[in-house]
Amino acid sequence: MTTTAEARPKLFTGQHLPLVLGVIGLVTLGAFENRAVGTALPTMVREFDALGSFGLANAAPTASYLISLAIAGLWSDRRGPIPTLRAGAVSFAVAQLLVGTATAMPTVIAGRLLSGLAEGLLDVSLMVLVARALPAVLRPRMFSLFAAMWILPSVLGPVLTGVVTEQFGWRWVFLGALALLVPSWLLLRPAMRQSAAGPAPERTAEDAAELEAWRAALPWALAASVALFTMTVAGDHLEAHPVLGGTAVLVALVVLGLAAVRVMPAGTFTARRGFPAVVAVRGLGGAAFAGVGAYLPLLLTLQHHFSPSRAGVTLSITGVCWALGSWLQGREHRFERVTVLRTGLAFMTVGLMVTAFLALSDATTWIGLIGWGFAGIGMGLSSSSLSVLTLDLSDRNNAGRNSSAGQMVATMSIATGLAVSGTLLAFNADDPQPWVFGTIILGGAALAGAGFLAAARVRRPPAATNLGRAGV
The missing domain is CATH 1.20.1250.20 (MFS general substrate transporter like domains)
Known part of the structure; x- marks a missing residue:
């Protein structure tokens, strides 16, 4: 038997x-x-x-x-x-x-x-x-x-x-x-x-309408790409040309916001129950983690006088702890997937709050790095759980669009967060004070906390698995 x-x-x-x-x-x-x-x-x-x-x-x-x-x-x-x-x-x-x-x-x-x-x-x-x-x-x-x-x-x-x-x-x-x-x-x-040998998916009139709506959103995805490119290049020249660079970043942010409305699933901005909440949480968590991680090597170099090689320890912590969190969510356990997701976001929120100790003094360096490790574990738990939930809330007709929608929102939110943080840092570039980095890190903690709250709405609504039309 x-x-x-x-x-x-x-x-x-x-x-x-x-x-x-x-x-x-x-x-x-x-x-x-x-x-x-x-x-x-x-x-x-x-x-x-x-x-x-x-x-x-x-x-x-x-x-x-x-x-x-x-x-x-x-x-x-x-x-x-x-x-x-x-x-x-x-x-x-x-x-x-x-x-x-x-x-x-x-x-x-x-x-x-x-x-x-x-x-x-x-x-x-x-x-x-x-x-x-x-x-x-x-x-x-x-x-x-x-x-x-x-x-x-x-x-x-x-x-x-x-x-x-x-x-x-x-x-x-x-x-x-x-x-x-x-x-x-x-x-x-x-x-x-x-x-390739599997049966072709049966398409309904609703599926065809959704495909057409996604195709209509492609020009807005191109506009978002141009906006991201503009933000990155303008940010690199912000110190030399503050007015021109700042204007370019502001215009790019507006274009990116308009594009986001067109390419995001309906209900993303309000974290509507089901897949829109998954997308919203992915954007919030991605911006929180990546927005802080991008500035930690610079913080360690300027405030704690780490060498470039030592400052790279944050990348190692990120890789190892992220993988550990992802391994933990992949183990067999009795918890619901949403519970695992919220646990990860709670780890990330608390971990980023502890990471803010890096902006205080040398005496708290290792406390802050331990906090970053906890945030990495939280990112591993939540990121992999979001990928699982994306496929759980999809079918053969929309798995591709749902997967790309989540990653697009994460990319746009991360770029927006980096542009805002970069602008804050650029206007204090001559002598960046600890409060600048503290603000960036605590801002990430706030975004992770918002993701924790939105994750409660991830559970599948009755008879609703599709992406739906683009827009809010």
């Missing part, structure tokens, strides 16, 4: 193992590329004598990533995840070739734009592929693996990139990524064939 434990599907079995290994390979590859750029880019701009293009090269992927998410969501729902995944892999390969063989900075920037496009296509298509190829009970563990694959890139990525750059040249950082792309792709082929 078969027991319940024996009948329960397992992630690392012959049936699911190729998919798991292939996804692990692609996620790890993307994580290493993300971490490698930050290490190699200073060398690249010096070699090309193009220091002024540093901000542009950093901003390019964010802009293309946002419009890519919108395209990927629509494409994956209309044609399935395979064409989107294939386009993402090809775009990633071409991006690495462009950057790895570049002879001038414009080629690097073109490669970085294509890299952002590839990231959006891969992120959404992998989510949809997981939704179609894995039973729901395995999704929490799968998303915990997503987070775990960022540990080694976060801890070893900068060191490995530095060694490769010094010994062989920065070009091999990008060209070497192509060697890992091929085996990852081959491992995904069985799951891709399974997804």
